[in-house]
Amino acid sequence: MKLKMPSPKSLLAGSGALCMIVLFNNCSGGYQTQDTSSLSSSNSTSETQCTDPTGFKETKGQNVAPSKPDADGYMMVWRDEFDGSELNLKYWEYEIDGDGGGNNELQYYTDSPKNTSVKNGLLTLKLIKEDVNRFGKIYSHSSSRIRSKGRASWRYGKFEIRAKISKGVGVWPAIWMLPESEVYGSWPLSGEIDILEIRGREPQTLMGTLHFGQPWPNNQWTDGRYSLSGTDFSEGFHVFSVVWEPELIKWYVDGVLYSTKTPADLRGQPWRFDQNFYLILNLAFGGGFDNNQADLAITESNLYIDYVRVYQKK
Numbered sequence: 001m002k003l004k005m006p007s008p009k010s011l012l013a014g015s016g017a018l019c020m021i022v023l024f025n026n027c028s029g030g031y032q033t034q035d036t037s038s039l040s041s042s043n044s045t046s047e048t049q050c051t052d053p054t055g056f057k058e059t060k061g062q063n064v065a066p067s068k069p070d071a072d073g074y075m076m077v078w079r080d081e082f083d084g085s086e087l088n089l090k091y092w093e094y095e096i097d098g099d100g101g102g103n104n105e106l107q108y109y110t111d112s113p114k115n116t117s118v119k120n121g122l123l124t125l126k127l128i129k130e131d132v133n134r135f136g137k138i139y140s141h142s143s144s145r146i147r148s149k150g151r152a153s154w155r156y157g158k159f160e161i162r163a164k165i166s167k168g169v170g171v172w173p174a175i176w177m178l179p180e181s182e183v184y185g186s187w188p189l190s191g192e193i194d195i196l197e198i199r200g201r202e203p204q205t206l207m208g209t210l211h212f213g214q215p216w217p218n219n220q221w222t223d224g225r226y227s228l229s230g231t232d233f234s235e236g237f238h239v240f241s242v243v244w245e246p247e248l249i250k251w252y253v254d255g256v257l258y259s260t261k262t263p264a265d266l267r268g269q270p271w272r273f274d275q276n277f278y279l280i281l282n283l284a285f286g287g288g289f290d291n292n293q294a295d296l297a298i299t300e301s302n303l304y305i306d307y308v309r310v311y312q313k314k
């Protein structure tokens with residue numbers, strides 16, 4: 001999610017960090033992630049097993065996961081399966097604003113259930129054509145942007161998101177990460193990791209990108225791209241992954257490696273990807289990502305998220 005320049009401070013709903021812990025249980029080797037304020041609640045699990053099209057066998061139930069590391073030594077440390085009936089504000093906060101994301105985007109981001117819903121195991125971020133009047137400015141579309149800042153962030157790990165988009169000129173779904181603390185300076189000096197971006201005009205191609213370098217307009221980026229043939233990313237769910245290790249970031253689609261970046265790809269700029277980063281999910285509209293092209297007649301577009309799963313090596 002390219003930011004040409006730092007965004008004005010957003011109006012945020014909710015605040016406060018949570019201390020996350022991991023609880024192990026005996027029934028299926030699973031665990032739960034809970035905040036410390038709810039330790040008295042049950043940690044029971046459902047034993048229902050199912051297999052999704054990606055081959056991942058999950059135990060149904062919020063925050064229940066296998067406890068054994070995979071072949072690469074990764075264990076799940078955080079997840080949202082979106083099994084509830086509303087967004088879990090212990091995990092996410094809304095970014096409510098109409099500042100255009102630093103890219104002259106057209107949408108106004110709300111915390112309305114019209115724009116953000118959780119139902120049938122899916123999180124849906126919905127772009128809606130509707131006039132929004134905020135502080136005298138009329139926006140043509142509302143949408144949603146959420147982030148885990150202050151709630152969950154990670155230094156290194158494997159990040160898996162199963163998602164589906166709907167296409168349309170100007171539609172800009174993004175799954176990405178920003179530094180929890182900008183210890184090297186404001187954007188892009190402390191880096192940005194984009195797990196997924198798609199131009200809705202070209203829904204067969206995705207991009208995974210690093211932003212780095214010096215303050216705008218001397219910011220830099222490097223990306224990898226992956227294209228489907230005979231179909232596009234609006235036709236079905238896919239698993240988008242990033243594996244982030246010291247001085248190494250790799251991007252995958254459905255388990256297929258399509259891009260690898262190391263300090264050698266930063267054209268002499270320092271590698272700043274060694275601090276905690278948090279997750280952002282949003283559905284933008286218009287803006288510089290596709291040369292300000294946008295079909296203003298689009299009445300609705302969606303970013304569907306089945307799950308977000310985070311793994312780290314013990």
Ligand SMILES: [Ca+2]
Binds near residue numbers: 083120121122307
């Ligand atoms: Ca789900």
